[in-house]
Amino acid sequence: xxxxxxxxxxxxxxxxxxxxxxxxxxxxxxxxxxxxxxxxxxxxxxxxxxxxxxxxxxxxxxxxxxxxxxxxxxxxxxxxxxxxxxxxxxxxxxxxxxxxxxxxxxxxxxxxxxxxxxxxxxxxxxxxxxxxxxxxxxxxxxxxxxxxxxxxxxxxxxxxxxxxxxxxxxxxxxxxxxxxxxxxxxxxxxxxxxxxxxxxxxxxxxxxxxxxxxxxxxxxxxxxxxx
Numbered sequence: 001x002x003x004x005x006x007x008x009x010x011x012x013x014x015x016x017x018x019x020x021x022x023x024x025x026x027x028x029x030x031x032x033x034x035x036x037x038x039x040x041x042x043x044x045x046x047x048x049x050x051x052x053x054x055x056x057x058x059x060x061x062x063x064x065x066x067x068x069x070x071x072x073x074x075x076x077x078x079x080x081x082x083x084x085x086x087x088x089x090x091x092x093x094x095x096x097x098x099x100x101x102x103x104x105x106x107x108x109x110x111x112x113x114x115x116x117x118x119x120x121x122x123x124x125x126x127x128x129x130x131x132x133x134x135x136x137x138x139x140x141x142x143x144x145x146x147x148x149x150x151x152x153x154x155x156x157x158x159x160x161x162x163x164x165x166x167x168x169x170x171x172x173x174x175x176x177x178x179x180x181x182x183x184x185x186x187x188x189x190x191x192x193x194x195x196x197x198x199x200x201x202x203x204x205x206x207x208x209x210x211x212x213x214x215x216x217x218x219x220x221x222x223x224x225x226x227x
Contacts, residue, residue: 086170109151
Protein backbone atom coordinates (compact mmCIF):
# COMPACT_ATOMS: atom_id res chain seq x y z
CA UNK A 1 0.00 0.00 0.00
CA UNK A 2 2.82 2.45 0.84
CA UNK A 3 4.58 1.71 -2.46
CA UNK A 4 1.33 2.31 -4.34
CA UNK A 5 0.97 5.67 -2.55
CA UNK A 6 4.54 6.62 -3.49
CA UNK A 7 3.93 5.73 -7.13
CA UNK A 8 0.70 7.75 -7.25
CA UNK A 9 2.40 10.76 -5.67
CA UNK A 10 5.18 10.46 -8.25
CA UNK A 11 2.76 10.52 -11.17
CA UNK A 12 0.89 13.51 -9.74
CA UNK A 13 4.21 15.28 -9.23
CA UNK A 14 5.21 14.68 -12.84
CA UNK A 15 1.94 16.18 -14.01
CA UNK A 16 2.45 19.20 -11.73
CA UNK A 17 5.98 19.59 -13.08
CA UNK A 18 4.71 19.53 -16.66
CA UNK A 19 2.20 22.31 -15.93
CA UNK A 20 4.84 24.42 -14.16
CA UNK A 21 7.64 23.86 -16.68
CA UNK A 22 5.39 24.81 -19.58
CA UNK A 23 4.23 27.91 -17.67
CA UNK A 24 0.58 27.01 -18.07
CA UNK A 25 -1.23 29.86 -16.36
CA UNK A 26 -4.76 30.00 -14.99
CA UNK A 27 -7.20 29.26 -17.81
CA UNK A 28 -4.65 27.50 -20.03
CA UNK A 29 -5.83 24.25 -21.61
CA UNK A 30 -3.79 21.10 -21.11
CA UNK A 31 -2.95 18.94 -24.15
CA UNK A 32 -5.22 16.02 -24.98
CA UNK A 33 -4.75 12.86 -22.91
CA UNK A 34 -3.04 11.00 -25.76
CA UNK A 35 -0.43 13.74 -26.10
CA UNK A 36 0.10 13.96 -22.34
CA UNK A 37 0.64 10.21 -22.01
CA UNK A 38 3.39 10.41 -24.64
CA UNK A 39 5.06 13.47 -23.13
CA UNK A 40 5.01 12.15 -19.56
CA UNK A 41 5.55 8.47 -20.29
CA UNK A 42 2.38 7.43 -18.44
CA UNK A 43 -0.36 4.96 -19.21
CA UNK A 44 -3.71 6.64 -19.80
CA UNK A 45 -5.28 5.06 -16.72
CA UNK A 46 -2.44 6.41 -14.55
CA UNK A 47 -2.72 9.86 -16.13
CA UNK A 48 -6.44 9.95 -15.42
CA UNK A 49 -5.84 9.16 -11.75
CA UNK A 50 -3.28 11.99 -11.56
CA UNK A 51 -5.74 14.36 -13.22
CA UNK A 52 -8.40 13.30 -10.71
CA UNK A 53 -6.07 14.21 -7.83
CA UNK A 54 -5.33 17.67 -9.25
CA UNK A 55 -9.02 18.25 -9.92
CA UNK A 56 -9.89 17.37 -6.31
CA UNK A 57 -7.23 19.81 -5.13
CA UNK A 58 -8.69 22.54 -7.31
CA UNK A 59 -5.54 22.83 -9.44
CA UNK A 60 -7.38 21.99 -12.67
CA UNK A 61 -10.97 21.85 -13.91
CA UNK A 62 -12.59 19.90 -16.71
CA UNK A 63 -15.22 20.90 -19.24
CA UNK A 64 -16.81 18.03 -21.16
CA UNK A 65 -16.22 18.50 -24.86
CA UNK A 66 -13.71 21.34 -24.38
CA UNK A 67 -10.84 19.87 -22.34
CA UNK A 68 -8.92 20.26 -19.09
CA UNK A 69 -7.85 23.68 -17.85
CA UNK A 70 -5.52 25.10 -15.20
CA UNK A 71 -7.42 26.61 -12.29
CA UNK A 72 -6.43 29.54 -10.08
CA UNK A 73 -5.22 29.23 -6.48
CA UNK A 74 -6.17 31.08 -3.31
CA UNK A 75 -3.76 33.60 -1.79
CA UNK A 76 -3.12 31.53 1.31
CA UNK A 77 -2.25 28.25 -0.41
CA UNK A 78 1.16 26.70 0.38
CA UNK A 79 2.07 26.80 -3.34
CA UNK A 80 1.71 30.57 -3.31
CA UNK A 81 3.91 30.86 -0.22
CA UNK A 82 6.64 28.92 -2.02
CA UNK A 83 6.26 31.05 -5.13
CA UNK A 84 6.66 34.19 -3.04
CA UNK A 85 9.76 32.70 -1.42
CA UNK A 86 11.18 32.01 -4.86
CA UNK A 87 10.65 35.61 -5.88
CA UNK A 88 12.77 36.73 -2.93
CA UNK A 89 15.58 34.24 -3.57
CA UNK A 90 18.56 34.90 -5.82
CA UNK A 91 19.55 32.32 -8.46
CA UNK A 92 22.87 31.90 -6.64
CA UNK A 93 21.11 30.96 -3.37
CA UNK A 94 18.79 28.66 -5.28
CA UNK A 95 21.74 26.72 -6.68
CA UNK A 96 23.31 26.51 -3.23
CA UNK A 97 20.08 24.96 -1.95
CA UNK A 98 20.08 22.43 -4.78
CA UNK A 99 23.70 21.55 -4.01
CA UNK A 100 22.74 20.92 -0.39
CA UNK A 101 19.77 18.68 -1.16
CA UNK A 102 19.96 16.91 -4.51
CA UNK A 103 23.29 15.07 -4.04
CA UNK A 104 21.85 13.58 -0.84
CA UNK A 105 18.76 12.48 -2.78
CA UNK A 106 20.98 10.79 -5.36
CA UNK A 107 22.79 8.95 -2.56
CA UNK A 108 19.46 7.68 -1.19
CA UNK A 109 18.36 6.69 -4.68
CA UNK A 110 21.45 4.50 -5.08
CA UNK A 111 20.41 2.60 -1.95
CA UNK A 112 16.66 2.36 -2.57
CA UNK A 113 15.86 2.82 -6.28
CA UNK A 114 13.32 0.29 -7.59
CA UNK A 115 13.47 -0.85 -11.19
CA UNK A 116 10.54 1.35 -12.22
CA UNK A 117 12.40 4.48 -11.12
CA UNK A 118 15.46 3.45 -13.12
CA UNK A 119 13.23 2.99 -16.17
CA UNK A 120 11.82 6.50 -15.75
CA UNK A 121 15.34 7.96 -15.49
CA UNK A 122 16.41 6.18 -18.67
CA UNK A 123 13.30 7.24 -20.55
CA UNK A 124 13.78 10.88 -19.50
CA UNK A 125 17.40 10.80 -20.68
CA UNK A 126 16.41 9.32 -24.05
CA UNK A 127 13.69 11.90 -24.56
CA UNK A 128 16.05 14.72 -23.54
CA UNK A 129 18.53 13.55 -26.21
CA UNK A 130 15.83 13.65 -28.87
CA UNK A 131 14.16 16.89 -27.70
CA UNK A 132 13.31 19.18 -30.59
CA UNK A 133 13.50 22.36 -28.50
CA UNK A 134 15.03 23.70 -25.30
CA UNK A 135 11.59 23.75 -23.69
CA UNK A 136 11.07 20.03 -24.43
CA UNK A 137 14.55 19.32 -23.10
CA UNK A 138 13.88 21.19 -19.86
CA UNK A 139 10.67 19.23 -19.27
CA UNK A 140 12.62 15.96 -19.55
CA UNK A 141 15.45 17.36 -17.43
CA UNK A 142 12.92 18.11 -14.69
CA UNK A 143 11.43 14.61 -14.97
CA UNK A 144 14.94 13.10 -14.71
CA UNK A 145 15.75 14.99 -11.52
CA UNK A 146 12.37 14.21 -10.00
CA UNK A 147 12.72 10.53 -10.84
CA UNK A 148 15.82 10.52 -8.64
CA UNK A 149 13.81 11.98 -5.78
CA UNK A 150 11.15 9.31 -6.41
CA UNK A 151 13.89 6.66 -6.34
CA UNK A 152 14.78 7.65 -2.76
CA UNK A 153 11.62 5.67 -1.88
CA UNK A 154 10.90 8.24 0.84
CA UNK A 155 7.73 10.32 0.73
CA UNK A 156 9.16 13.07 2.93
CA UNK A 157 12.25 13.49 0.75
CA UNK A 158 10.06 13.52 -2.36
CA UNK A 159 7.85 16.22 -0.83
CA UNK A 160 10.93 18.30 0.04
CA UNK A 161 12.18 17.98 -3.53
CA UNK A 162 8.81 19.09 -4.90
CA UNK A 163 8.88 22.16 -2.66
CA UNK A 164 12.43 22.93 -3.75
CA UNK A 165 11.34 22.62 -7.37
CA UNK A 166 8.39 24.96 -6.90
CA UNK A 167 10.70 27.59 -5.41
CA UNK A 168 13.22 27.06 -8.23
CA UNK A 169 10.58 27.77 -10.87
CA UNK A 170 9.65 31.04 -9.15
CA UNK A 171 13.23 32.34 -9.01
CA UNK A 172 13.90 35.07 -11.55
CA UNK A 173 16.78 33.73 -13.63
CA UNK A 174 16.90 36.57 -16.13
CA UNK A 175 17.24 36.03 -19.85
CA UNK A 176 19.17 32.89 -20.77
CA UNK A 177 20.56 33.20 -24.26
CA UNK A 178 20.30 30.11 -26.47
CA UNK A 179 22.49 29.96 -29.55
CA UNK A 180 20.70 26.90 -30.93
CA UNK A 181 17.07 25.81 -31.23
CA UNK A 182 17.76 22.66 -29.22
CA UNK A 183 20.59 21.18 -27.11
CA UNK A 184 23.63 20.11 -29.10
CA UNK A 185 24.45 16.37 -29.18
CA UNK A 186 27.46 17.06 -26.91
CA UNK A 187 25.50 19.14 -24.38
CA UNK A 188 27.36 18.61 -21.09
CA UNK A 189 24.30 17.61 -19.10
CA UNK A 190 23.77 14.48 -21.22
CA UNK A 191 27.00 12.85 -20.03
CA UNK A 192 26.51 14.17 -16.51
CA UNK A 193 23.04 12.63 -16.30
CA UNK A 194 24.44 9.32 -17.58
CA UNK A 195 27.05 9.36 -14.83
CA UNK A 196 24.41 9.95 -12.15
CA UNK A 197 22.11 7.23 -13.47
CA UNK A 198 24.98 4.76 -13.80
CA UNK A 199 26.09 5.28 -10.20
CA UNK A 200 22.51 4.80 -8.98
CA UNK A 201 22.12 1.62 -11.08
CA UNK A 202 25.41 0.32 -9.70
CA UNK A 203 24.18 0.91 -6.12
CA UNK A 204 27.07 3.29 -5.51
CA UNK A 205 25.78 5.90 -3.01
CA UNK A 206 28.94 8.02 -2.83
CA UNK A 207 29.40 7.85 -6.58
CA UNK A 208 25.81 9.01 -7.11
CA UNK A 209 26.26 11.83 -4.58
CA UNK A 210 29.46 13.02 -6.23
CA UNK A 211 28.06 12.72 -9.77
CA UNK A 212 25.02 14.82 -8.85
CA UNK A 213 27.17 17.40 -7.09
CA UNK A 214 29.47 17.57 -10.11
CA UNK A 215 26.50 18.03 -12.43
CA UNK A 216 24.98 20.86 -10.40
CA UNK A 217 28.35 22.61 -10.07
CA UNK A 218 28.74 22.32 -13.85
CA UNK A 219 25.33 23.93 -14.36
CA UNK A 220 26.22 26.62 -11.83
CA UNK A 221 29.50 27.43 -13.59
CA UNK A 222 27.61 27.94 -16.81
CA UNK A 223 25.25 30.32 -15.04
CA UNK A 224 27.48 32.21 -12.62
CA UNK A 225 31.06 31.08 -13.30
CA UNK A 226 31.30 29.41 -9.86
CA UNK A 227 29.17 28.32 -6.89
